[in-house]
Amino acid sequence: MQTPLELVFQNVEPSDEVKTLVDQKARHLETFFDGMTACKVYVRAPHKRHKTGNLYEVTIEVRVPGDTLVVRHNQTDVGQHEHIQVAVRDAFATMAREVKRWKDKIGGDVKTHDTPLQGTVTEIYHDAGYGQIMATDHRLVYFHENSVVGGGFGDLERDDTVELVVETEESETGPQASTVRKIGGMAFDPKAKRPH
Incomplete structure (x- = not known):
């Protein structure tokens, strides 16, 4: 690995x-x-x-x-x-x-250049223990404080850049992150317009 x-x-x-x-x-x-x-x-x-x-x-x-x-x-x-x-x-x-x-x-068709899903924290409620992330694939993803690794939920703020893993099954709140990790910079800007 x-x-x-x-x-x-x-x-x-x-x-x-x-x-x-x-x-x-x-x-x-x-x-x-x-x-x-x-x-x-x-x-x-x-x-x-x-x-x-x-x-x-x-x-x-x-x-x-x-x-x-x-x-x-x-x-x-x-x-x-x-x-x-x-x-x-x-x-x-x-x-x-x-x-x-x-x-x-x-099969044998493995793409090695793909990057992990990233996003920006758009909302965070420290008292309630949850927040939302705008991901690079243009999804708004819910996350709970227990999903934050490599630091703490209390260290996250609005506009922080994160790397995330989204659960395969959506919850009642829509897409939900199973893992959220704060990172330095982002490879893609989720606010940028999609190509037509």
């Missing part, structure tokens, strides 16, 4: 055992397609249960040329996701299928 593996723990105590497992699984993904440029893994325990313990949610984002593949296994998927290793294993198994499906779909 072009960039190092990123692993983020939210409401979960980081462990070397999980870090090693994620690293092994990410390396295994590359055996299906060696052109992956980035892999980000989020391990969350969003709900606490008194009797059964935490049910873990694992989100994996893999950047491939011209696309980003996203898999999210949430706490309601499988009861066995009380065990963090099982949740990680299952999420990576699903991502392996996604990578194979993507590779079959594109």
Whole structure:
């Protein structure tokens, strides 16, 4: 991969055992397609249960040329996701299928010059914990404070430039970002007129 593996723990105590497992699984993904440029893994325990313990949610984002593949296994998927290793294993198994499906779909036609989706923060409500981004593809994308990585939601301001990953399934509010990262400059200006 072009960039190092990123692993983020939210409401979960980081462990070397999980870090090693994620690293092994990410390396295994590359055996299906060696052109992956980035892999980000989020391990969350969003709900606490008194009797059964935490049910873990694992989100994996893999950047491939011209696309980003996203898999999210949430706490309601499988009861066995009380065990963090099982949740990680299952999420990576699903991502392996996604990578194979993507590779079959594109065949040998891989574009390597595509840039990640970027945008500008147009609205941000720090007290309410959400905001909106005008993306370079001219979509207005909602984002929640939990989707901000590589810094903090509190550090974002209007007109900041960000890189984002949009969920494949739209929410009730329209397109929603699963990941938002503040960056320095933008390759494209979303306010510029579209070519006719």
